[in-house]
């Protein structure tokens with residue numbers, strides 16, 4: 001039987017994961033199927049259990065089920081444990097389910113592919129929700145020099161910085177008190193979804209800064225437009241992170257790391 005994979009979410013119709021994984025499978029000559037499964041908001045666990053009982057080999061999990069998936073795992077990676085959420089599930093030979101979180105690994109892979117080594121870079125992370133939490137350990141493991149977290153609700157940034165303090169140089173600074181320019185500024189907030197900007201002062205953007213919005217789409221995001229207007233050296237959207245996290249999932253399932261550049265191009269073209 002052909003190996004079966006799927007992404008679970010609600011809603012799921014917009015998911016690009018089937019497009020990406022089917023291209024990976026074609027490019028690496030892997031025989032597999034990958035489908036999108038709409039799980040009821042209150043019925044994720046039974047839908048997932050059915051999928052694995054029917055022989056499913058692995059799954060991706062997206063909004064709003066990443067925390068529920070975390071609770072269903074028999075074992076998990078350090079990234080997943082610290083993220084408190086998983087986006088990748090692997091059914092192991094003994095039938096147990098292992099959880100991974102590849103979102104932050106995909107972000108780091110995209111940054112490194114475009115900028116080279118992140119060693120010593122100063123990074124400002126905007127936001128302190130699930131998306132922010134998931135990328136902190138991978139950024140620290142990539143050797144960045146310093147991570148500063150800032151958030152509209154500053155108490156959440158303080159808490160997050162405290163939780164990761166043992167893993168590297170992590171600080172939290174309230175938005176109005178930010179007074180340095182950073183090498184890399186990452187917008188993990190959902191502000192771009194409503195075409196809004198996090199209230200961050202323009203002085204964090206220097207002429208050397210690379211500004212990264214985790215959002216992606218047909219149009220440039222509000223954050224990237226703002227960053228360009230402040231004179232950022234480069235702006236990037238989250239399309240490379242999306243393909244990068246998928247590549248890490250695919251590698252965990254199939255033992256082969258797919259090439260991502262052409263898949264990014266194909267995805268970008270499909271949005272145009």
Ligand code: ATR
Pocket residue numbers: 126127128129130131132151152153156188189190191196197198199
């Ligand atoms: P996700 O899982 O996508 O990270 P989340 O956990 O709901 O979603 O977190 C959303 C993040 O975006 C939070 O940091 C939130 O700031 P608050 O903690 O102050 O709510 C941030 N956010 C959302 N809309 C925003 C806006 N318009 N301006 C600034 N920050 C915003």
